Amino acid sequence: MSFDSLGLAPALLRALSEAGYEKPTPIQAAAIPEVLAGHDLMAAAQTGTGKTAAFSLPLLHRLAGEVRGDGQGRRPIRALILTPTRELAAQVQDNLRDYGKYVRLSSTVIFGGVGMGNQLQALRRGVDIVVATPGRLIDHMQQRSVDLSKVDVLVLDEADRMLDMGFLPALKRILAAVPRQRQTLLFSATFAPEIKALAQQFMREPREVSTTPANTVANTVTHVVHPVDAANKRELLLHILAQDSRRQTLVFSRTKHGADKLVRHLEQAGIRAAAIHGNKSQNARTRALSDFKTGRVTVLVATDIAARGIDIDQLPVVINFDLPMVAEDYVHRIGRTGRAGAEGQAISLVSHDESGLLRDIGRLLKTDLSINNVEGYEPSTPLRLDAGAPRPKQQQRQPRSQQGGGQGRPGGNGARQGGNGGGRPPSHRPHGHSAAGTGESTGSHKRRRQRRGPATNKA
Template sequence: MLFEELNLIEPILKALQTEGYTQPTPIQEQSIPTILESKDLLGCAQTGTGKTAAFAIPMLQLLHQPHANVKGPKPIRALVLTPTRELAIQIEESFKAYGRNLPLRHLVIFGGVGQKAQTDALHRGVDILVATPGRLLDLMGQGFINLKDVEIFVLDEADRMLDMGFIHDVKKVITKLPAKRQTLFFSATMPAEIQKLADTILTSPKKVEVTPVSSTAEKITQSMYFVEKTNKKDLLAHILADKTIQTALVFTRTKHGADRVVKDLTKIGIRAEAIHGNKSQNARQRALTNFKDRTTRILVATDIAARGIDVDELTHVINYELPNIPETYVHRIGRTGRAGLSGTAFSFCDSEEREFLKDIEKLIGLTIPVAEDNPYAMSWQGLMAKQDKPKPKRGGGGGNNGGGGGRQRQEREPNLNGAKRTPKSGSRRWSKPKGSNS
């Protein structure tokens, strides 16, 4: 299917042509006609599927006619609520690109920066407002924002809103919206509380589901490195000595961990920057810009800060620390191998992360091949010595991942009592050292 077949108006088709878009992605193909009919939508899709365009394009078409009988500044006719500043900025940029030929005003607001420029723009009038929950509620409380005229409400990344503790703020915003409106609800996963929220605010929605969260892109080559925690920095340096790795997005579970990785890489002369919640908005945006234009080779990120980041032709993702929520692994590696390109995902697993790995492999339905080139491979003895240590708790993520789990698994790795196992293709390679009688 082509965009021309979706009954889009000429100004939008011209903008899409300028952007080089001709064929909609599956979620765009399924969502755009439904939204153009002013129906509610429940979209189950992760980042990288084209979901921003799936709601932005039809919203622009629905709103392109001026609001009738309006005196004074334009009222806010559409609200997009999203969890992170980076994602909010990218969504507003999408509205700017697709609506370049339309007389619609759009604005993005978020915390971490002064509010004057944002309030000045609100005074001039805004058709489409993209916002993060905290700053939105702040400006509503100060009387700068009134949502009584909102015709279309988009809740984006609902599951991440829950993870970040924003769900109560989201509910406060919803109480200020008109009862009669069109609601578009997007979430990569549907935990019970998110499903309950969707049931509450949607009216006879059409459900669109693409790229199930358990699937990993076929074009992504995955490798697992078993390594002691203390050797991870040396292993990362070894991998990045390969100059063919032009850019890599490195994931840690915590903000402190991200800063530590940047410090270690800087010491050995590798240009790296971190992006996480403790960084100022300007610092985060600067780091992202430097990474996109390849001034910075390595970007180290936490999951929350990286949600929604879309970097063209990103070749490598490295999981310096495995995520404690298995679905997050799929989100992380899905940032490479986009738009038909190939990608590579390396993951480091220490003895304390084996339970996380088991959950990940159960979710994606495959055994991640063990990397052959690993000068810091964890020894058989080292693994056995640490096998009976207490398992790490789930859900906390060092205060940076949001609450996400809580289930603790009791089963352990099969007893590796001595005999060498000849692996099949893609299986684990545990070998008993020569001369060992244990």
């Protein structure tokens, strides 16, 4: 199948050709015809599958054929795209510009962490498409600086994460401000019960497309677990990074404070590193991402929420310095490597008190996780993968949204004990949020102290 066969406008096909797009990804091939036909759509798609083009291309096609004005030279907002994070909003805006450079449409992006002046000017001039995070959009609604009464198409991108971040009240308020007669497109990693509940409230007989089974990662990703005492995690991380100092590596920390502390430790060891989390200014996060993509920084340390929307091609390795408190977040983290058929590696540094979290991840993925001791970093207490395995004190990051209850964890093979090895990741090639109006959870995730060593690596 080619993009030509999907019925897109010649101007869009020209832009795609110049960008090197040859054929649609599975989610694009499934979603674009449904959107062009005017249906509401629920689409399940993981990060890195081309979902932004899946809604952007038919959206641009529709709006380009129906250019409107208000009689005074200004254009009403006809499409609203909501995203959970600033980085993802900026990414969507960049893609809209690339895909739509040969159509006469204008767009702007609205998110927090920056002044409102430029946003206000763009809204006063009039734009066809607004890409926004819910918090900052609510700010504009309160100031009456944005008019959503002419919106024809509403897109909820990464709807699952917006619910998880507590945006349901904001979504309800925004949805009440857009016309009932509209086309609604909802993209999510899964069709979890809370997503289906949202769709029932705000969508009209939506079509459903899904190209990835729930809670799966690319089969090109190799999963490696290195048991280690908590006090020795940083030194083991340095040992792994030293094996290829040029390789771009994304490292996940559980907390903002832990991310900053880890970056300082890496920099003291001569490694170019930067942190991205909700306490960083928008300019600092943008600069850190840019430096990482261009290779000026080789290690980016991120928290789960801040990393949402990071889009880096050919990222060879992701390292979990801390395991996520919720097993499903492992899928989101690892979705940033092994993309588009490329090989990737997911390395997890796991202390004894994270045994329960590791067991949950193995069950969720329904796969064996190779457990390899690294010589010189063997833990004083072996990992426990039985039902009584310990966890950090705060087991679950409960969404602030009132939607839905606990997330089920399908059974699986869990993790298996493996042999000895250094777990050297493959080399190499570089390439390279808190949400607007809200911050990441600032609750400290305290972990049990190990019997050996000071608790200096709480993350």
